[in-house]
Amino acid sequence: MQSVLKEGETCWRIATAERMSIIVDAADFFRAAKSAMTKAKRSIFLIGWDFDTRIRLDPEGDGTDDWPDQLGSFLNALARRKEEIDIRILKWDVGLLNSITRGETPFYMLQWVFDKRIHLKLDGAHPAMSAHHMKLLVIDDQVAFCGGIDMTVGRWDTRAHAEKAPGRRSPMGFAQDPWHDATTCLSGPAAAALGDVARRRWMLATEEELNPTTCDGDPWPDGLDVGFRDVNIGIARTAPEYRDRRQIVEIETAKLAIIAAAKKTLYVESQYFASRRVAQAMAERLREEDGPEIVLINPQTCEGYLEAKAMDSARIRLMKLVQDADRFGRFRLYYPVNDAETPIYVHAKMMFADDRVIKIGSANLNNRSMGYDTECDVVIAAQESQTVLREKIIATRDDLLAEHLGRSAREVQDAMTANGGSIIAAIEALNPSSGRRLVPVPMRDLTPDEELFAESDLADPERPAGKRYRASRFLKRHFGHKLKKAL
Known part of the structure; x- marks a missing residue:
């Protein structure tokens, strides 16, 4: 088989993932993302088509951890408890209409526009009718998630896709249909490269240039098995x-x-x-x-x-x-x-x-x-x-x-x-x-x-x-x- 990876053609960059896992369905992704973000020291990038601050990250969990489970409250808690944290949220500007029409409260959005540690920007740097569709979560340039799962309503589900699963309900309490999705979690140089992708998007949307993050620590999620080690990844x-x-x-x-x-x-x-x-x-x-x-x-x-x-x-x-x-x-x-x-x-x-x-x-x-x-x-x-x-x-x-x-x-x-x-x-x-x-x-x-x-x-x-x-x-x-x- 001829190699399908060539920089400048089929990918932008090839970088090594010291660890990589493929996460199937959003129950495991939300849980892993929450765990990784609690370990962040300096930087969290959330780049997405849509976010909904009302969703719960572990709706069928036992509630014994020390963090709020609702996304908006969780991010606020991160900002309060971590003095050096810088949280950047980039949301497609047309996606704001989705937030308003489905009843999402603008409380967090208005608060974050003026927040010193949580920076919310609406990304309008695109041609007419185009959409910002990539879904990235990058933590300290050490761990990154890249895939197809948005942190919004209707995504949470387990691999059982059980009928009328208690956790698969909208913020308004309505039952939602089964949903199959997937993403990846990576560490090492590949995660840092995805951090570069996030910063380039931020620069185009806001004209603000950000430097790469350097700090100690390992924000790999608790309980997430490593599927691949030291594998080259094409981005x-x-x-x-x-x-x-x-x-x-x-x-x-x-x-x-x-x-x-x-x-x-x-x-x-x-x-x-x-x-x-x-x-x-x-x-x-x-x-x-x-x-x-x-x-x-x-x-x-x-x-x-x-x-x-x-x-x-x-x-x-x-x-x-x-x-x-x-x-x-x-x-x-x-x-x-x-x-x-x-x-x-x-x-x-x-x-x-x-x-x-x-x-x-x-x-x-x-x-x-x-x-x-x-x-x-x-x-x-x-x-x-x-x-x-x-x-x-x-x-x-x-x-x-x-x-x-x-x-x-x-x-x-x-x-x-x-x-x-x-x-x-x-x-x-x-x-x-x-x-x-x-x-x-x-x-x-x-x-x-x-x-x-x-x-x-x-x-x-x-x-x-x-x-x-x-x-x-x-x-x-x-x-x-x-x-x-x-x-």
Whole structure:
């Protein structure tokens, strides 16, 4: 497999993560984030699409720790107790409208605008209709979280995705549906590099230049097992051209490289399937006689009327494109349901290629994530000789499948072995007819208004006006023979 990591092409920087864990679902993320922030000495960066100060970080906890559990009160307590702490919160400016309409109190926001230790800024440094979508939490430049989970309403859930879980309620007390998500926790030089990403975003939004943080200590979260040690991480970004910043399309380049490099199995979880270039790349691989199997996990449908109209319509069109190319039956598109058969909303953004690559972050398989919004992903790319790392990559993927199928990781591994390494055959062998399982997304005809949405790029533009896709020389040189139509 040709390496998919190249600085300046598929990633911005390659840095070593002394420790790295992949955290699945927000219950564990919120708990780990709270633990890490209590250990902060100098600096906390919260960069996100949205924050809601009313959420609880451990709603099913026993309440025995010495910190408030509500996010706003918790951050205030950090500022009171730690005299040298500097907390920076950068929130997408249009996301403020979401806060107001859902009833979030402006108390904390107004307070933090004038606070000496908590600095809240609304980030408007983006083209019209663009969104700041990356989700970063960086503590003392020593530990960083990068993934797809926002600290806002509706995200908390456990891997059980139990029906009517007590902790899965809105701040107003309303029950919320199951939610599947993922992020990473890293330490070492990779965490410091993500600190640089956060400071660059802060500089563009506020014109305030901040220095890297240096201090002693280890804010690694209590109770968080280390999944990977001393592994090189590629940090990949998306950002539209804005002011003096040139367009950044590292994530799109990385995704196309990963699709082209996969030999046997491509496993993807994404909130959307709406990027035509990604779909074309998958279609080209499916036409090959010896190409990879491709399994894509989506939600059953998108949230909200307009989003569902636009993104679900695009998914149907791209499903047809891919299925028409799938002459060997190697493509599957599923959505998960829990034991009560309630659909689990998939918000995770992950990509696995064989036993060699993991990509996880904020970027979906939609046009906006390729060149119009700001995104941040991290990528592991194992070499042939890194046997232990490759085994961990496969174990992580199989653990996700086990969650969706209501099985153990061992059962998934055994099914893979029994079916000659075919991920599709393993899923079909383990997938029950009822209860916790993966359900195929049905193909159907589009209605006339859905056709209109699917043709329009208003909801999901790929680039700002006047900016076109230009295939990288790296992709053309190493993967052009597998991506002819996509490039």
